[in-house]
Amino acid sequence: MNTQLALNLLAVNSGNFGLIFTLGLVALIVVALLKTARIVPQRQAYVVERLGKYHKTLEAGFHITVPIIDRVAYKHSLKEVAMDVPPQFCITKDNIAIEIDGLLYMQVLDAKLASYGIENYYYAASQLAQTTLRSEIGKLELDKTFEERDTINAAVIQALDKASEPWGLKITRYEIANIKPPQSVQDALEKQMRAERERRAQIALSEGQREAQINVAEGQKQEVIKQSEAKKLSQINEAEGKAREIELLANATAEGIVRIAHAIQEPGGKDAVNLRIAEQYVTQFGNLAKETNTMILPQNLSDIGGTVAALAKVLDTSRGNVIATNPLAGNPNPPPLR
Numbered sequence: 001m002n003t004q005l006a007l008n009l010l011a012v013n014s015g016n017f018g019l020i021f022t023l024g025l026v027a028l029i030v031v032a033l034l035k036t037a038r039i040v041p042q043r044q045a046y047v048v049e050r051l052g053k054y055h056k057t058l059e060a061g062f063h064i065t066v067p068i069i070d071r072v073a074y075k076h077s078l079k080e081v082a083m084d085v086p087p088q089f090c091i092t093k094d095n096i097a098i099e100i101d102g103l104l105y106m107q108v109l110d111a112k113l114a115s116y117g118i119e120n121y122y123y124a125a126s127q128l129a130q131t132t133l134r135s136e137i138g139k140l141e142l143d144k145t146f147e148e149r150d151t152i153n154a155a156v157i158q159a160l161d162k163a164s165e166p167w168g169l170k171i172t173r174y175e176i177a178n179i180k181p182p183q184s185v186q187d188a189l190e191k192q193m194r195a196e197r198e199r200r201a202q203i204a205l206s207e208g209q210r211e212a213q214i215n216v217a218e219g220q221k222q223e224v225i226k227q228s229e230a231k232k233l234s235q236i237n238e239a240e241g242k243a244r245e246i247e248l249l250a251n252a253t254a255e256g257i258v259r260i261a262h263a264i265q266e267p268g269g270k271d272a273v274n275l276r277i278a279e280q281y282v283t284q285f286g287n288l289a290k291e292t293n294t295m296i297l298p299q300n301l302s303d304i305g306g307t308v309a310a311l312a313k314v315l316d317t318s319r320g321n322v323i324a325t326n327p328l329a330g331n332p333n334p335p336p337l338r
Contacts, residue, residue: 035065035067035068036065036066036067037065038058038065039061039062040058040059040061040063042060043060043077043079044060044075044078045075046058046063046072046075047072047073047075047076047115048065048072048073049070050066051069054116057111057112073115074111074114074115076108076111078107078108078109078111080172081105081106082103082104083103083104083125084102084104085101085104085126085130085133085174086126087101087178088130090133091137092137092138092142092145093138093139093140094141094142096142096181096185098142098181098182099178099179100133100178100179100180101178102129102133102174102175102177103173103174104125104126104129104171104173104174105171105172105174105175106121106169106170106171107169107170108170109168109169109170110168111168113166113167113168114167114169117166117168118166118167124164124167125160125164125171128164132156133152133156133176136151136152136156137152140152142181142185146179149176152176153174153175153176157171157172157173
């Protein structure tokens with residue numbers, strides 16, 4: 001009875017042991033598969049060591065490794081990474097301490113060199129960027145640091161790219177984020193900018209006044225020119241009018257004289273002339289008595305007829321001279337003068 005019970009217990013224990021062994025074997029196989037199979041994501045690289053020595057670099061995809069013997073020692077991202085460069089104080093050429101920080105962009109090109117070329121390439125790149133930046137800032141004055149950002153960035157990239165080649169890195173870009181001078185320098189720069197703005201405002205105001213004065217002078221010049229041209233045209237028109245007036249008066253006077261001469265030749269013309277001369281003689285002699293207290297009397301004052309006859313004789317003599325010089329004067333129907 002006891003023997004039978006012992007056999008039963010032994011059989012049960014044997015079955016449990018087999019189950020435990022089977023479960024342990026399955027677990028071991030699963031762990032081995034997990035340790036053996038490696039799935040590398042896109043744009044990443046795994047560095048595999050075999051017995052502590054570099055073996056290979058796993059690219060994106062599915063890979064099988066030897067358990068226990070092989071292990072993934074380093075994992076690297078092949079994407080471009082942006083890293084902050086901590087702020088630091090740099091001394092410019094004119095001995096001004098300014099605080100500068102920046103951004104560094106890098107990319108791992110060789111996972112093996114990035115793993116074994118340097119211990120921490122992030123820290124190394126940051127420190128090298130800071131030292132190169134201090135060196136470049138020391139070559140420039142304060143005003144130039146704001147203007148030469150592209151030059152400073154290019155110098156830092158060149159120095160980092162050359163130094164990081166053994167590390168399997170590619171420094172793609174470096175950008176200065178902020179340049180912060182001391183407060184006293186900021187106040188001085190603000191005053192300088194205010195003075196510069198005021199100077200530009202004064203220049204703009206003076207330029208405006210100068211343009212206004214030029215425009216006023218140009219307007220006055222044009223006004224004087226227009227006035228002189230108007231005066232010139234007025235004088236020309238006035239002169240032409242006077243000339244035309246003189247011409248018309250001369251023609252009218254000449255025509256009147258010719259008509260008078262023609263009228264004298266008519267019957268009774270001489271008597272009319274003698275009468276007219278006598279009337280004018282008496283009228284003018286009366287006016288002479290009115291204008292002055294002193295009078296000069298002709299010797300033959302009582303002989304008005306003789307005086308008139310003498311004037312008529314003078315008139316006949318003058319007419320003869322006119323006819324001799326101008327035959328048209330004796331024409332009873334002279335043509336009108338133009």
